[in-house]
Amino acid sequence: MAQWAQMKQLIPYLPTQALNELYPNSFPMDVRCYLANWIEEQRWEDFDLEKVEQEPQALSLLDQITSYLLSLAQQNPNVVERMRLQHISRSMSMMRSQPLKLVLTVRDVLRKERDLLSRTIPPHFPPSPAQDPISVGPSTRDVDLLVLKVLEIQNCRQQIHQLQEELNWERQNYESIQGETYLESCQSRLISRIKAWRWEQHQATIGHPFDDNLSPMQTWCEQLLGVNGKLRQEVMLAGEPIPELQDRLGLLLQTLIQSSLVVDKQPPQVIKTQSKFSTTVRYLLGEKVAPGKPVLLKAQIITEAQARNLGQLGSVPSENVGELINNTAILEHNTSSKSTCATFRNMSIKKIKRADRKGSESVTEEKFALYFTTEISITGCDIPYRIQMISVPVVVIVHGSQDNNALATIIWDCAFSEPDRIPFVVPERVPWKQMCMTLNSKFMSEVGTQRCLDNYNQHFLAQKIFDKPDIAGDYSNMLVSWAQFSKEVLPGRPFTFWQWFDGVIELTKKHLKSYWSDGLIFGFIGKQHLHLILKDRPNGTFLLRFSDSEIGGITIAYVAPSENGGQKIQNIQPSTKRDLEIRSLGDRIRDIDFITHVYPDLPKNDVFRKYYTGKSVHPPTRDVTHRHGNQWRTNLVKAFSSSVTTLHS
Known part of the structure; x- marks a missing residue:
């Protein structure tokens, strides 16, 4: 660094033209100043323009220079100097295609500095004590020094003006880069929202809620397109082209247009x-x-x-x-x-x-x-x-x-595929808990009801698909395969689980929606559980259950007297869609005299009166349907819970 220490004393007295010739644009004086010690430690004299094999070594030196400059820029608290160093680093990086040329430029600069120092007498020595500066008139040397000082002031003013222009350019560049970053972040959120909208649309097939309004996303797309256009215009108006930023804005534009x-x-x-x-x-x-x-x-x-x-x-x-x-x-x-x-x-x-x-x-x-x-x-x-x-x-x-x-x-596919899957990959097995949610969502959306499949219904569905008659079993962690859902027929039946379940949906949607929504249909229940909850009920007590032996059927299970004076549980032949088109479920219940009370103990005519058509069997004296319907559902849950407790005990 000794050479640069001497140059710093000499530079204020050198004309601007001499300085410009000494430190060219490819190797500005700033680099010489900031990296003085490191520069003087390198072996620049070993390089020759004709030795192409030296290019890797020269490129390594160039990379070190740009790296040091960026590091200095990050550490510099002065925004002007920081942006100046960043600008110089970028400019020097553009010489990576000619690293030997830069290395030889540095070598020549150091040679010229040594030559200047060898030919120049330091201008700042004090006058001889023998002379009386007051008595002697101004010498030519004093005038020269004054001229140099004026030139130095002019050079400083020009440098300040140049730095101010570069600062304005860097600010514009920085703001453009910041704008592009914010644009990229906002556009990424938009595209994620569009993908989410598509996923929600896909999930709507199985009854999941879906808002199909695209207007907010359309406004978002149009705004981002406008912002992109303005940023591209600002980049074009910048003093120097910024290819990297232009490419990034172009890619964002293409992605936005193709994702809309x-x-x-x-x-x-x-x-x-x-x-x-x-x-x-x-x-x-x-x-x-x-x-x-x-x-x-x-x-x-x-x-x-x-x-x-x-x-x-x-x-x-x-x-x-x-x-x-x-x-x-x-x-x-x-x-x-x-x-x-x-x-x-x-x-x-x-x-x-x-x-x-x-x-x-x-x-x-x-x-x-x-x-x-x-x-x-x-x-x-x-x-x-x-x-x-x-x-x-x-x-x-x-x-x-x-x-x-x-x-x-x-x-x-709709229920169990992942949002960003490879088309159209689905798992071969899924947890029963997830399958349960799908069946419930599909049932409610297709039937158009707010009443869901309760835990007892879901428990029987698990028994059905896994072929497990034990009503006390826990199936929540078991896996259901695609074959069990749709390919393999149920034991002792000529149909699959899905064919059977879909038949219940169709029947309920077309003929039983009100009965189900009012809580008058027990739904899915196995015969073992059916016997358990009806065994102590009076003769004539009945409930409505979906048939498990026929696709799309509803049957009446009731308590009847047995031949030996006891009781037995009977099931009436299931009513299908065709049967209910001929005569409604309400009228069929009214026609059967030996069923008198809906489980657990409500008179059937009070509960089902509003579903009777034509002439009533028992003319109503007062409207009790709504009150008894609510009471029946409450008592049903209590009775069912009691039966399960009895079973487990």
């Missing part, structure tokens, strides 16, 4: 060939679409394997696996709703190509999707963008008899 396409109205998830259906795709940046040629969206059907290959934009499904009729639609803007949508009307699948199936896999387990794509131009953007989106999984059937099994595939 959503399937607003999904197609039916079980589609029968030759049957017509519709679906609607919405573009959240529709108001920003460049005017001119209409935007045409195209739909095609793709397989699960093709859906997996869509991970990277640009991979278009090459093989056509199905013939889709009416598969194009124009993107149209609705001024009243401020939405821009393409509605595919009267679509149909004319034919479908199946994949090779494995083992016992059936056609109703094969999942497809609708793939929507178009090319779109946005106002203010130079190039068009290709955008794409796929629908939720669909199962294609050719006959109505396949509908139930196809729906099972969809239920399992």
Whole structure:
């Protein structure tokens, strides 16, 4: 550092032109000052421009310089100096393609410094004591020193002006970078919200709550597009180009444009060939679409394997696996709703190509999707963008008899898939607790009731699917397989668990909704438990339960006298959908004289009176239906709890 210590004494007396020639832009005096000690320790004289093999060593020195400068910048409390050092570091990094040239520049600077120091007499020595400065007039040397001082002041003013300009540029650059960071964070939250909306839409199939309002997200998309445009404009107006920032803003723009396409109205998830259906795709940046040629969206059907290959934009499904009729639609803007949508009307699948199936896999387990794509131009953007989106999984059937099994595939997919899964991966087994929630949600949403399946109903369902007759068992931690849910028939029955459960849903939805909502149907209960709770009740006591031997049936279990003077539990032939279309459940109960009291002990005519049609068997004297209905539900729970306690004891 001894050489730089001498140079610091000499520099104030050097003309500005001499300083500019000594320290070029590629190696400014700031670097010489801040890294003086380290610079003078390096072996710069060993380098030669002709020795290409020295480039790695030269590059290493350049990297050390830029690293030291960035470290000094981070430690410097002065914002002007900090930004100045950052700017110099970036500028020197641009010489990585010519590291030898920079190394030789440093070598030459050090040589010129040594030459200046060898030829210059230090200008700050005091005058000789023999001279009387007062008596002697101003010498030429004094004038020279004065001129140098003025030049130094001018140079300082110019440096201050230059630093102020660089500070303004750095502030603008810094604000642009900060703006890009905030934009990226906000856009990331938006895209996460769009994904969550799609997931909630998918879950709505099994009855989960779903808000389909897209207007807030559309406003969010439009605002972010505007912010991106303003930031890109600010970067263009900056004194120097910032390629890295421009690229990041461009990538954010592309991601936003390509993430704003959503399937607003999904197609039916079980589609029968030759049957017509519709679906609607919405573009959240529709108001920003460049005017001119209409935007045409195209739909095609793709397989699960093709859906997996869509991970990277640009991979278009090459093989056509199905013939889709009416598969194009124009993107149209609705001024009243401020939405821009393409509605595919009267679509149909004319034919479908199946994949090779494995083992016992059936056609109703094969999942497809609708793939929507178009090319779109946005106002203010130079190039068009290709955008794409796929629908939720669909199962294609050719006959109505396949509908139930196809729906099972969809239920399992909606209930047990992960939000960011690979299309359309689902687990093979799920916890019974999770299955219970799904069955309850599906039952309530399909029937349209607020009354859920209580713990006793869910317990019997577990007995049914696991083939466990013990009513005291705990099934909460057991795993249910896809085969148990939909492929394997129940013991002693010709149908699967899902076929049986779905039959109950259909029957309740069409004929028993009010009875169920009023709490008049006990629901799912096994015969072992049935005998336990009815065994001590008077003759004629009855309850309503879903049949476990027939799909879509409800039966009346009642206490009857036995031949030996005791009691026995009887079950009336289940009433199916067809039976209830002929005569309602209420009238059937009224017609049976030997059932008199609803379990535990309420007169049937008081409880079911409002469900009777035509002429009443016993004309009412007062309206007691609502009061007795509530009392019956309360007593039922108490009696059931008592029976379970008795069983466990």
